[in-house]
Amino acid sequence: MKATNIVWSDGYLTSTDFEKRFKQKGCVIWFTGLSGSGKSTISERVQKELFEMGHIVYVLDGDNVRHGLNKDLGFSPDDRVENIRRIGEVAKLFRQAGIIVLTAFISPYRKDRDTVREIMDEGSFLEVYVEADIETCKKRDPKGLYEKAIAGKIPEFTGISAPYEEPLKPELTVDTNGETVEQSARHVIDLLKSRKII
Amino acid sequence: MKATNIVWSDGYLTSTDFEKRFKQKGCVIWFTGLSGSGKSTISERVQKELFEMGHIVYVLDGDNVRHGLNKDLGFSPDDRVENIRRIGEVAKLFRQAGIIVLTAFISPYRKDRDTVREIMDEGSFLEVYVEADIETCKKRDPKGLYEKAIAGKIPEFTGISAPYEEPLKPELTVDTNGETVEQSARHVIDLLKSRKII
Numbered sequence: 369m370k371a372t373n374i375v376w377s378d379g380y381l382t383s384t385d386f387e388k389r390f391k392q393k394g395c396v397i398w399f400t401g402l403s404g405s406g407k408s409t410i411s412e413r414v415q416k417e418l419f420e421m422g423h424i425v426y427v428l429d430g431d432n433v434r435h436g437l438n439k440d441l442g443f444s445p446d447d448r449v450e451n452i453r454r455i456g457e458v459a460k461l462f463r464q465a466g467i468i469v470l471t472a473f474i475s476p477y478r479k480d481r482d483t484v485r486e487i488m489d490e491g492s493f494l495e496v497y498v499e500a501d502i503e504t505c506k507k508r509d510p511k512g513l514y515e516k517a518i519a520g521k522i523p524e525f526t527g528i529s530a531p532y533e534e535p536l537k538p539e540l541t542v543d544t545n546g547e548t549v550e551q552s553a554r555h556v557i558d559l560l561k562s563r564k565i566i
Numbered sequence: 567m568k569a570t571n572i573v574w575s576d577g578y579l580t581s582t583d584f585e586k587r588f589k590q591k592g593c594v595i596w597f598t599g600l601s602g603s604g605k606s607t608i609s610e611r612v613q614k615e616l617f618e619m620g621h622i623v624y625v626l627d628g629d630n631v632r633h634g635l636n637k638d639l640g641f642s643p644d645d646r647v648e649n650i651r652r653i654g655e656v657a658k659l660f661r662q663a664g665i666i667v668l669t670a671f672i673s674p675y676r677k678d679r680d681t682v683r684e685i686m687d688e689g690s691f692l693e694v695y696v697e698a699d700i701e702t703c704k705k706r707d708p709k710g711l712y713e714k715a716i717a718g719k720i721p722e723f724t725g726i727s728a729p730y731e732e733p734l735k736p737e738l739t740v741d742t743n744g745e746t747v748e749q750s751a752r753h754v755i756d757l758l759k760s761r762k763i764i
Contacts, residue, residue, distance in 0.1 A: 389617070419583070427579075
C-alpha cells in the first residue's frame with residue numbers, strides 16, 4: 369500500500385483517513401436471530417468473501433467477547449443490556465478505525481439493538497435479521513442447547529423460555545429456512561454494495 | 567490489495583490471516599505516564615508515521631473510550647481498575663484483528679497494567695513509559711488540570727493527590743523532559759522494528 373496524503377494537523381487519524389486507505393466505509397453489520405439461525409455461519413462466510421475481495425473485516429462474537437471484555441457479565445436482564453451496550457461501543461470503535469465489523473449475537477431485545485443504532489453515524493449500522501423458524505433451529509441445534517433448554521437445564525433461553533423480538537425495519541432479512549449460506553452471504557454483500565460501503 | 571490464500575475451513579479468520587495481509591504483527595503499544603507527559607502527542611506522531619509507512623494502526627484514548635464504552639465508570643479505585651481492564655480487552659480484540667493498537671492512558675497502577683499484559687500473547691504487549699518530571703508536566707499543563715488539582719478542585723489526581731507507579735520493566739522508556747516528540751516517536755518505531763512487529 370502506498371502512503372496517502374494525510375494531514376499532519378493536531379489529533380489522531382480519522383475515519384476518513386482510514387476509509388480512503390482501505391477503499392471501504394467503516395460500518396457495523398449487526399446480525400440478530402435465534403440460536404441456530406445461522407448468524408455465525410453467515411458472518412463467517414461474509415467475512416471470508418470480503419477478505420478475499422481485499423477488504424478489512426472483523427467479527428465480534430461470543431467467543432471473543434463473552435470470555436474477555438464481558439466476562440464479568442451473566443445473563444440477568446441488566447447484564448444482557450450491558451452486554452449488548454458494550455458490544456455496540458466496541459463495534460463503534462472498529463467502525464471508527466474504518467473497519468467493516470460483523471457482530472453475531474442473538475441480541476433478542478429490540479430496544480438494545482436500537483440503542484446501538486443510535487450511537488452510530490447515520491447509515492453505518494446495518495441490521496441483518498437472520499430469520500429461521502424455531503422448529504428449524506431446534507432441528508439444527510449444533511451445540512445441543514435447545515435440548516437442554518427444553519429440559520429446563522438452561523434458564524431464560526431465547527425462543528424457549530425468553531422472548532425474541534424480531535426487527536421491525538432491518539436493513540436486510542435473510543431467511544435461512546430456505547436459503548443456502550452462500551445465498552444469504554450474497555445478499556449481505558449486495559447490501560454493502562448498494563449502500564456504497566464497498 | 568490482492569487476495570491472499572485463505573483457508574476456507576470452519577471458523578473465522580485468524581490473527582495469522584490478518585497479519586499476513588497487513589504485513590505486520592498485531593500488537594498493543596501501551597503508553598503510560600503522568601498527565602502532560604506526552605502520551606497523546608507521541609502516540610499521535612507514531613500513528614501517523616506508521617500509517618505513512620502503510621501500516622494499520624489505531625489509537626484508544628480517553629476521548630473515544632471514556633465517552634463510550636466506559637462512560638458508566640467514574641474515578642473510584644474499582645472503576646479505575648475496570649476502566650483499564652476493559653481497555654485491555656478491547657486492545658486485545660484489535661490486536662487479534664492484526665492491528666497495531668496504541669493506548670494512551672495514565673494507567674497509574676502497575677498491577678492493572680500487568681493484568682493487561684497477562685491476557686496478551688507473549689511479545690504482543692509493549693509497555694512504553696512516557697517519563698516526565700512532575701514539574702515538567704505541571705509547566706505544560708495544557709488543559710489546566712494540574713492547576714485545578716493543586717487547588718483541590720480535582721480529587722485523586724495522579725501525581726498530586728493520587729500515586730503513579732512507574733513501570734519496573736517497560737519495553738521502552740522515552741524521557742520527554744529532554745527528547746523531542748520526533749525522537750520519542752522514532753524510539754517507538756525502532757522498538758517495533760527490533761521486535762519484528764513491522
